[in-house]
Amino acid sequence: MSHDLRVEPVTARQCIHTKNIYSLLDMSPKDEAYKNLSRHIENCPVCSKEFQKFQTKISAAQVYIPKAVMDRDLRQSFEREVSELFKVLQLNEREALKHKVKSKFKTIDQMGIEFLGTLASKQMIKIYVVAAAMYAALKYFS
Numbered sequence: 592m593s594h595d596l597r598v599e600p601v602t603a604r605q606c607i608h609t610k611n612i613y614s615l616l617d618m619s620p621k622d623e624a625y626k627n628l629s630r631h632i633e634n635c636p637v638c639s640k641e642f643q644k645f646q647t648k649i650s651a652a653q654v655y656i657p658k659a660v661m662d663r664d665l666r667q668s669f670e671r672e673v674s675e676l677f678k679v680l681q682l683n684e685r686e687a688l689k690h691k692v693k694s695k696f697k698t699i700d701q702m703g704i705e706f707l708g709t710l711a712s713k714q715m716i717k718i719y720v721v722a723a724a725m726y727a728a729l730k731y732f733s
């Protein structure tokens with residue numbers, strides 16, 4: 592990609608390169624694109640103004656945006672914290688799963704108890720007695 596990074600006239604209030612300022616965060620200072628863009632920002636009043644605003648925002652949000660933290664040690668410690676956090680989250684997830692399985696079993700138990708309750712109800716006992724009588728009668732007459 593060969594961008595024309597010529598400086599816009601001073602009177603211009605907009606610059607097509609302004610939106611690219613934000614991509615500086617994803618670039619390495621060694622990148623040619625990074626060098627070109629930062630050179631452009633230095634020379635373009637529109638972009639340099641926007642970049643200043645952007646930098647103010649970054650320093651305000653530095654804690655929340657790890658990418659904005661250019662310092663390698665800080666970034667590493669952030670990543671460590673995040674992975675620790677994920678470990679804890681996964682543990683919680685596992686606990687939640689266990690709980691879910693347990694409650695499923697509870698439901699089955701309750702269903703079983705209800706089923707036994709139905710079996711033991713008077714209505715069912717009557718049916719058993721009739722069935723047993725029929726069974727005995729069939730046995731007797733066959």
Ligand SMILES: [Zn+2]
Binds near residue numbers: 632635637
């Ligand atoms: Zn510009």
